[in-house]
Amino acid sequence: MLVSATSAFAADNPLARGIDTVPFKATPTAGAGLTVDGADMPEPRTWQLGALLDVNVGVMAMKLGDQRLGDLLPLRTDLHLLGAYQVHPRIELSADLPFTVLQVSNFKLLGEQGFPQPSPHTAGLGNPRLLARFQLLRVSEFPIASLAAIAELRLPIGDGFSFLADRGVVFAPRLAAERRLGPVRVLANAGWRLRTEPGRFLNLYVGHEFTLAGAAEIDFPDFWKLRQPHVIGELNLSTPAEAPFTFRDAESLKTPLELVIGGRAILSENFALSGGVARGLGFNGYGRETFRVFAAVSWVQAPPEPDTDGDGVPDAIDMCPGQAEQKNGYMEGDGCTDEVPLLDGDNDGVPDSVDACPSQAGPIELDGCPDRDGDQLADGSDQCPDQPGPPELAGCPPPEEEAPVVLESERIRINNQILFTLGKAIIDPVSFGILNGVVKVLKDNPDVGPVLIEGHTDASGPAAFNLELSKRRAQAVEDYLVTKGVNRKRLKSRGYGFSRPIAPNDTPVGRAKNRRTEFRLVDEAEAANGGDGDSSGGKVEPAPSGKPDAAGGKPGTPTKSEPAGKPAAPAKPGAAPPKPEAPKPGAA
Numbered sequence: 001m002l003v004s005a006t007s008a009f010a011a012d013n014p015l016a017r018g019i020d021t022v023p024f025k026a027t028p029t030a031g032a033g034l035t036v037d038g039a040d041m042p043e044p045r046t047w048q049l050g051a052l053l054d055v056n057v058g059v060m061a062m063k064l065g066d067q068r069l070g071d072l073l074p075l076r077t078d079l080h081l082l083g084a085y086q087v088h089p090r091i092e093l094s095a096d097l098p099f100t101v102l103q104v105s106n107f108k109l110l111g112e113q114g115f116p117q118p119s120p121h122t123a124g125l126g127n128p129r130l131l132a133r134f135q136l137l138r139v140s141e142f143p144i145a146s147l148a149a150i151a152e153l154r155l156p157i158g159d160g161f162s163f164l165a166d167r168g169v170v171f172a173p174r175l176a177a178e179r180r181l182g183p184v185r186v187l188a189n190a191g192w193r194l195r196t197e198p199g200r201f202l203n204l205y206v207g208h209e210f211t212l213a214g215a216a217e218i219d220f221p222d223f224w225k226l227r228q229p230h231v232i233g234e235l236n237l238s239t240p241a242e243a244p245f246t247f248r249d250a251e252s253l254k255t256p257l258e259l260v261i262g263g264r265a266i267l268s269e270n271f272a273l274s275g276g277v278a279r280g281l282g283f284n285g286y287g288r289e290t291f292r293v294f295a296a297v298s299w300v301q302a303p304p305e306p307d308t309d310g311d312g313v314p315d316a317i318d319m320c321p322g323q324a325e326q327k328n329g330y331m332e333g334d335g336c337t338d339e340v341p342l343l344d345g346d347n348d349g350v351p352d353s354v355d356a357c358p359s360q361a362g363p364i365e366l367d368g369c370p371d372r373d374g375d376q377l378a379d380g381s382d383q384c385p386d387q388p389g390p391p392e393l394a395g396c397p398p399p400e401e402e403a404p405v406v407l408e409s410e411r412i413r414i415n416n417q418i419l420f421t422l423g424k425a426i427i428d429p430v431s432f433g434i435l436n437g438v439v440k441v442l443k444d445n446p447d448v449g450p451v452l453i454e455g456h457t458d459a460s461g462p463a464a465f466n467l468e469l470s471k472r473r474a475q476a477v478e479d480y481l482v483t484k485g486v487n488r489k490r491l492k493s494r495g496y497g498f499s500r501p502i503a504p505n506d507t508p509v510g511r512a513k514n515r516r517t518e519f520r521l522v523d524e525a526e527a528a529n530g531g532d533g534d535s536s537g538g539k540v541e542p543a544p545s546g547k548p549d550a551a552g553g554k555p556g557t558p559t560k561s562e563p564a565g566k567p568a569a570p571a572k573p574g575a576a577p578p579k580p581e582a583p584k585p586g587a588a
Helices: 108-112 429-444 463-483 508-514 524-528
Strands: 047-064 067-088 091-104 129-137 146-154 170-181 184-195 199-201 204-206 209-219 227-240 257-266 271-280 291-301 405-407 411-414 451-456 491-495 516-521 585-587
Touching: 067 108, 067 291, 257 291, 405 429, 411 429, 429 463, 451 463, 463 491, 463 516
Parallel strands: 451 491
Antiparallel strands: 047 067, 047 291, 047 585, 067 091, 091 129, 129 146, 146 170, 170 184, 184 209, 199 204, 209 227, 227 257, 257 271, 271 291, 405 411, 411 516, 451 516
């Protein structure tokens, strides 16, 4: 910064000051970078609070011609109190309250050049910042990137005399874009800083500015106590609207440029740490500090999950969402009022009072009864307890001459069930063979599809839990087929919970029949709509007992397969269930 004022701005007071010598601020918005804003947003009612310590070295320099004489402001340390609140799925409000806790000045340099000036204060208040972020587009709506608009207002109540704040109101609108590419997240900002009063000190003039910023964030595996750690690199630029991109030989209109390297990690469910270092690029001075280091702590609180009965177990996993759990040390966490059993003779965790097989250990999903062949049909209801088979055949294996997978006109029919770990979405390896058969049919018939993979459960447990479980199981089957070479574009998956039973849920066999996976052939429009175009669910009901079925076979006998590439004749559809969206001394 030269001591003499530039004639172009003679009408303004060259000693007005009102320049914030740290123009690039940490962002208070949630889920953003360090100084760069993002476009994706957290759940409504999510809030966060944080504190950031920001140390800047060499924020305003003095020079004589091309000779650097020293720093007018060698050191500035700021404390920022940051907060954000998500008021709506697409609207966030945030704020930043800055304090300078220590500033070191060296204005004697001006006196030595015959231009004495009063020194700034060693501490003071900066201009508070208020921000509103509006999400315009999500990646699900606009496949290139998420997009948000940000309006920032800086209130002129800080110490502008001490170079801690701008002289007038600053309005800083900008756009933020965000896109994730695997482990890398890319952020970009572009906007303006509009000032009601320009900042002036000697030759330095800070008025309206264009702003640009970019960031890349790379995720890393968890280590030590740090969860979701990632490294962030950022580049910030602001340039005068009067003369953009004045990187060199600009005495009055400067273009601040800064490189930031830092990171962030989660220490606990709510507590996070972040920090970084930065350096101004080019001749150091306004907006191009010699060195910068900052560190922050933050507390993020997501909204509580719904808990109707207030027992501390969210409804999504509460087996009894309308009944508060009794804290008695027995079966804690299921959300139900459980009485401590007096006896559990087989030690299977199922009280004898509700254990259908009190002397034989078995899982609770099978009412405490054993299942020797692992077909998820209790031995007492299984006519072939040592040979796995589907519940439609009372637990007996299908005939050897029957094709395990058959392509029909409306579905891909399988002669056995796809089994999962009880209560989970993990495919039992015993079902890999039949899934491989589905893969072969799809590969042999490349024109078949789309195929809607439907997941269904029995009625044990709450509806929300079963709906989510059926979705995850259908997705697991889709993922398996993709790993075996089936194009994902040919597949869709959807879970229906227990909304589409094919048998009563009051018997073990009926519940086993309802725990099923079906492969239904749908058209493109129905696939795009998640399978809601055909509320029948693609079911094919068996012929009535004692009568030939649609293919003229005996009751309970599977229809023979058609030749490869030719769908079998469709079986008679059952009733459709209801539908479910000269050089002079100066400063720089």
